[in-house]
Each structure stands twice: as structure tokens, then as C-alpha cells.
Amino acid sequence: MRGKREGTQETARLVLELLKRIPRTGWTSAPELRKHLEAAGMKRDVRSIQRTLDQLQDLLQLERDTRSRPHGYRFKRDADFFAAPKLGAQESLLLHLAWRQLHPLLPPSLKDSLSALFEQARINLGAKPGSREREWLSKVRVVSRAQHLLPPPVDPEVFEAVCHALYDNKLLEVDYRNAVGEQWQAQVMPLGLVQLEPALYLVCRFDGHDDERLLALHRMRVARPTTLGFQRPAGFDLDRCHDEGLFAFGRGRMVRLSFTIDKEAGAHLLEMRLSDDQTVKDLGDSYRIAATVVDTWVLQWWLHGFGKRITSVIRRPISKVIDESDSP
Missing domain, CATH: 2.30.30 (SH3 type barrels.)
Incomplete structure (x- = not known):
């Protein structure tokens, strides 16, 4: 009896793991599902996965694409989400916020396999017009202070x-x-x-x-x-x-940067420092600021953006810096 019970539990786990990874849009295949199962610690051959999917096709409202091999599988577009993991309001909120930030970086196969989960999160929030969770979506944003540019198209x-x-x-x-x-x-x-x-x-x-x-x-x-x-x-x-500054188009060269900046233009640098060792000298109508930073193209563009409001810019290779009082 114990062996039979363990076998039933293992089968149930297999079905649940498959359901997590079957998309509603796009297609997945048995070989792709085998890779996902292996990553979850379950080893199954392609044929056994195909048999399981074929047996559950009607019950779970699955479509099978037989136009090429390996066959593709997905949920029918009009299928409800009884087969997908049930999400509470807070889980739905977390998944929806994660999707906003992560979807450009997700590989297509993972997007497809998780699409049902993200779609359920979206539907859950949309079905609760007066909920605090849906209201929260209109209260939070990640905003860049850089000029907004449209992303270039990628094939x-x-x-x-x-x-x-x-x-x-x-x-x-x-x-x-x-x-x-x-x-x-x-x-x-x-x-x-x-x-x-x-x-x-x-x-x-x-x-x-x-x-x-x-x-x-x-x-x-x-x-x-x-x-x-x-x-x-x-x-x-x-x-x-x-x-090391690679993402700011630098090559890891550390410098001791110093410059003079108008107080109005540089006031924010007293709140948001360039580095932990930043120093500031009050010169009356301006600040003299020094900090150890990575020398990058982004740094140069940032400095040029202040125009005439920033002067006396000096970059010293970090090995040559001896004393901060040496800064003009």
C-alpha cells in the first residue's frame, strides 16, 4: 500500500509540475518540459511526458499542435484556470509587479511556461476593482530620471x-x-x-x-x-x-574626481553622494566636490550635462592621489 501511495503522490506531483509550465500563448513541447522537470528534480523521458499530456488533454483543456515534431502543447484560449496554481491577492500583486520589471529579460521559453501564472495574477487583480491590492498598482512606479527613450526593436x-x-x-x-x-x-x-x-x-x-x-x-x-x-x-x-563600470561603458579605471559646481545645481549631491568617501567644501556660491569613482562615458556625459555650471574638473588616477588637501 505504501508503494502505491508513493506512486500516486509522484504522479500528482508530475501533473502539477507540468501544469506550472504549460503556456496559454505560444507552445511548449515534451523535450522542453523534460528540461524543466529535470531542473525541478524530476527525471522523466520524453515519451512518458507525452503519454501523460495525451491522457490529460481533454480533462485539462489542452491543445496539441501536430503540424511538426515535437508536438506543441498549450492551454486552450477559452480554458479557465482551474488547473493553474491558485493565487491569493497578495501573491497576484507580487507576480504582477515582478512581471512589470522582469518581462524584458525573461527567455521566451520561460515566458511561455509562466504565461498562465502571470495571466492568472492579472485576472485576479482585475476581478477585484475595489481591492487594496489593485489600488496599490496605481500607487507605485519605478521611474528613471534619464530622458525617456523608446526601446530599439530587437528581432x-x-x-x-x-x-x-x-x-x-x-x-x-x-x-x-x-x-x-x-x-x-x-x-x-x-x-x-x-x-x-x-x-x-x-x-x-x-x-x-x-x-x-x-x-x-x-x-x-x-x-x-x-x-x-x-x-x-x-x-x-x-x-x-x-x-567596474562596464554597464556605464568604462573599463574599471578608478579616478579621484574633483570639480566645482553651482550650489543650486549641486545641492542634490549632498543628499545623493557620488561615493562613500565624497567630500564637500562650501565655497560660498558653489561647492568643491571630490569623490573616488569609476571613469566611464556615462560619467563624462553626466559632467557635460551641467554645462557652465560645473568648472575645474580634474580626474586623477587613483594611484596618484596622496591627500585630499591637494585638490584645488
Whole structure:
């Protein structure tokens, strides 16, 4: 009896894990579901997954696309969500807020597999017009202080290829056109995906190099995952890339920056400092500010944005800084 009960529980768990990953829009296949199950600690072969889906097709209101192999599966568009995990109001709110921020960075296969869950969260909130949770959505925003720019279009096939290579740790072949119109081809090691408003960039390494570069997805004309796998570099870390200024188009060069700025223009720097070691000297109608920062193109654009309200800008390589009193 115990073995039979354990078998029933395992079957129930299999069905629940499959339901979490079947989309309402787009299609998923048995091989894709097998990968998701393995990541969840369940090993099943493709044939057993297909049999389970076929057995549950009518009961769970599934559609099967037989036009090509492997067959695709999804929920019928008019299916209710009785089969999807039930979400409370707070869980729905959390998922909806997460979707706002994360959907540009999710690989297509994950978007498809989680679409039913996010859709249920949206429906749950929409069905509660007077709820505090729905009201909260109109009370919070993540806002950038930079000039709003529309995101450049990215070829969906390029995005999917980049995500597959990144997810599976496969080398990626790209046909690329840079900002000045030069075209070239290369094989790169995909290491990360970042959104630098409003565009998406691939963090990668070129063959024969040990430093990270940024490639804009909207400048990729073609992207092709190869069958060649690779070991991710042991020392690679997206947080380190951020700290070294890669995402601000710098190369990790630390400088001691000092400048004089009008009080009106620089008042916010007393509240939001450039660095932990920032110092400020009150010069009457202006401030003399010094801070240790990474020297980047974004820093230069920021300084130029003040125009004549900022003067006497000095960048000293950090190794040459001896004493702050040396600053003019």
C-alpha cells in the first residue's frame, strides 16, 4: 500500500509540475518540459511526458499542435484556470509587479511556461476593482530620471537565439553592425543579459580574450547558437561588472574626481553622494566636490550635462592621489 501511495503522490506531483509550465500563448513541447522537470528534480523521458499530456488533454483543456515534431502543447484560449496554481491577492500583486520589471529579460521559453501564472495574477487583480491590492498598482512606479527613450526593436529570432545560448551555456555566432555601421561576424561566449534603459545588451567574451564586452541586441542582424558548450569563467560576476563600470561603458579605471559646481545645481549631491568617501567644501556660491569613482562615458556625459555650471574638473588616477588637501 505504501508503494502505491508513493506512486500516486509522484504522479500528482508530475501533473502539477507540468501544469506550472504549460503556456496559454505560444507552445511548449515534451523535450522542453523534460528540461524543466529535470531542473525541478524530476527525471522523466520524453515519451512518458507525452503519454501523460495525451491522457490529460481533454480533462485539462489542452491543445496539441501536430503540424511538426515535437508536438506543441498549450492551454486552450477559452480554458479557465482551474488547473493553474491558485493565487491569493497578495501573491497576484507580487507576480504582477515582478512581471512589470522582469518581462524584458525573461527567455521566451520561460515566458511561455509562466504565461498562465502571470495571466492568472492579472485576472485576479482585475476581478477585484475595489481591492487594496489593485489600488496599490496605481500607487507605485519605478521611474528613471534619464530622458525617456523608446526601446530599439530587437528581432524576436535574435532574442530567442541569445536566450537559448545564454541559458544552455553554448557559444553564440553573431552577425553584428556597430553604432558607426561597421559589420562583422564573431563567435562569442554569452555570459549575461542586462537592460540598460531602454536597450538590451549581451555581456560576453570574444574568443581568445578574457575581458567582458557589451553587444547591443538590436544591432545583431543574425544570432545562431552553436552546439559547442563552454564552462562559465570562474571569476565572472555581473555585480563585479557593474562595480567596474562596464554597464556605464568604462573599463574599471578608478579616478579621484574633483570639480566645482553651482550650489543650486549641486545641492542634490549632498543628499545623493557620488561615493562613500565624497567630500564637500562650501565655497560660498558653489561647492568643491571630490569623490573616488569609476571613469566611464556615462560619467563624462553626466559632467557635460551641467554645462557652465560645473568648472575645474580634474580626474586623477587613483594611484596618484596622496591627500585630499591637494585638490584645488
